Amino acid sequence: MLFPLFCIVALYLAQIDAKVMQYPLAAGMLLGTITLVQLRILPADSHRSLILFFVLLYLPYCILGWAVGKNEVSFGFPVQRISFLEGTLVEDSLLTRSNKQVLRLSLDAAQSKEGNRCSARGVTSALLSVDEVLVASSKVRLKGSYAKDQALFFADDVQVLNLTYLGLLRRSVLEHLERRIRAVTDDPQVQSLISMLVLGQTTESSFLLKDLSLAAGCAHTLALSGMHLQFFLLVSTSFASLLFGRFRGKRVGTLLPFLYVVLAGPKPSLVRALGMHFFSLLSLNRATGKVQAFLATFMVQLVLFPSALSSFACLFSYAAYGLLVTGTILPKFAGRNTILAVLGTAPASLLLVGSWNPMGLVFSYPVTGLINLAMALSVFSLLSVPGCIMILSWIYHLLLKILSLSSLLMLTFSLGGYLVYFVVVLTCVVAIGYAGRALQDRRRAHDELEIRLRFPLGNQNLAPDGDLVDDQEIWAELPLVQSGP
Structure with a gap:
């Protein structure tokens, strides 16, 4: 159950200082030495588990280090001389408040101001003034220059060099759905809500709701994530179970969510949620099934989509869900999942904006319920189900009221506030666990191994020696047997 925590810590280390993840030989020698020492101390029957433990620690480290190297930007020329970039979009472009598109580009080559070409690698971000959305897998050529901090490429012009067949199909379907x-x-606010929840696209009318949700600590409810994928999983598996049975229905029902992820694009949170569902179907151990699915998804996603590591959405997704998986070993208490999710994602907020807001603990429940309802109504409205648009309009204005109220109660904490929150949560968990264990010991001492035998009421009769006893009546239904002649 501790492996998800190791993955979360490794992701944070990769974001804070990527060089920590680029020493596979030193890490292997250190872990190998510790393992060999433990093999000499521990009994022989535990050697297999210890070796497996070493592999499950070292393999994700190596894969994460490889992904870090794939994302690190490097050129054959100094960055100041770069005026052209060529590469492939790893995600669909996103609209900004200034009506520009943000692109995440996997670099293939670059060109200097003098016209000299050089090789390039890594994943970089670019800002471009263009009206339409550029879909993932588009190979583009950008003209512009890097900012002084070399974190963003300001593009003046774009040329689409190539687009795969899947990219063309996705663009056609997305345009049709728009x-x-x-x-x-005709309501632009309702249009923006449907676009965000179904397509993951942002319009000009979307920023009011996004800003309020960010201030309330509920920004994750609007971004496409596992919560939205669960809607398609529930509908698809329920329908498939009616046709093929429960066992086959769960597997056949994966087809619709898979097609939805292909349509929405390889967003890190969607890929993580789909991978978790797929590997959970293959798991044979119910006790550790979620941990196995988490580790398998983590490693497979980094191998297939190493560019996801440079996205904060990947960090938020794994940090939140990793603590939820680890939290299954903790005692149950009210709001456990939300408290643990905030505990995991607050450091990511500190890295991104320098602060975190604990008010999401209060407002996540009503906002999540409304978003789930809006997600279903958005799909039904596209199918022309009457009344859905009117209810969506009510939900939109209700969300505005709730999020506006939460923004008035916004709390901003720094690293010190997070440490206090961590200590309080840890103390409460220990206290709840101790109370549960004490109650269990008390019941065990009182009830003798917690086994309670309750007999049905009987009739008191006189025994031959004159004492009162209870005659328990036991009725058995036996088949009628016809006696012979």
């Missing part, structure tokens, strides 16, 4: 959204409603 026209469909405009056809079912």
Whole structure:
């Protein structure tokens, strides 16, 4: 159960200082030495588990270090001389408040101001003024220059060099769905809500709701994540179970969520949620099934989509869900999942914006419920189910009221506040665990191994020696047997 924590710590280390993850030989020698010492101390029957423990620690470290190297930006020329970039989009472009598109580009080559070409590698971000959304897998050529801090490439012009067949198909379907959204409603606010929840696309009308949700600590409810994928999983597996049975239905029902992830694009949180569901179907051990699915998804996603490591969405997704998986060994208490999710994602907020807001603990429940309802109504509205648009409009304005109220109660904490929160949560968990253990020991001492025998009421009769006893009546239904002649 501690392996998800190791993965979370490794992800944070990769974000804080990527060089820590680039010493596989030194890490292997250190872990190997510790393992060999433990093999000499521990009994022989535990050697297999110890070796497996070493592999499950060292293998994710190596894969994470490899992914860090794939994301690190490097050029054949100094960055100041770079004026052209060529690469492939790893995600769909995102609209900004200034009506520009943010691109995340996997670099292939670069060109200097003098026209000299050089090799390039890594994942970089670019800002471009363009009206349409550029879909993932597009190979583009950008003209511009890097900012002084070399964190962002300001592009003046773009040229799409190539687009795969899947990219063309996705763009065609997305354009069709956008026209469909405009056809079912004229309200730009409702249009923006449907686009965010179904397509993961941002419009000009989306920023009001996004800003309020960010201030309330509920920004994760609007971004496409495992919560949204669960809707398609629930609908698909429920329908497939009616047709093929429960066992086959869970596997056949994965098809619709898979197609949805292909349509929405390889967003880190969606890929993580789909991978977790897929590997959970293959797990044979119920006790450790979630941990196995978490580790397998973590390693497979980094191998197939190493560019996800440079996205904070990946860090938020794994930090939140990793603590939820680890939290299954903790005692149950009210709000456990939300408290643990905030505990895991607060450091990511500190890295991203320098502060974190604990008010998400209070407002996540009503906002999440409304978002889940809005997600279902958004899909039904695209299918022309009557009344959905009107209810979506009510939900949108209700969300505005709740998030506006939460923004008035916004609390901003730094690293010191997070440490206090961590100590309080740890203390409460220990106290709840101790109280539960004490109650269990008390019941065990009182009830003798917690086994209670309750007999049905009987009739008191006189025994031959004159004492009162209870005659327990036991009724058995036996087949009628016809006696012979």
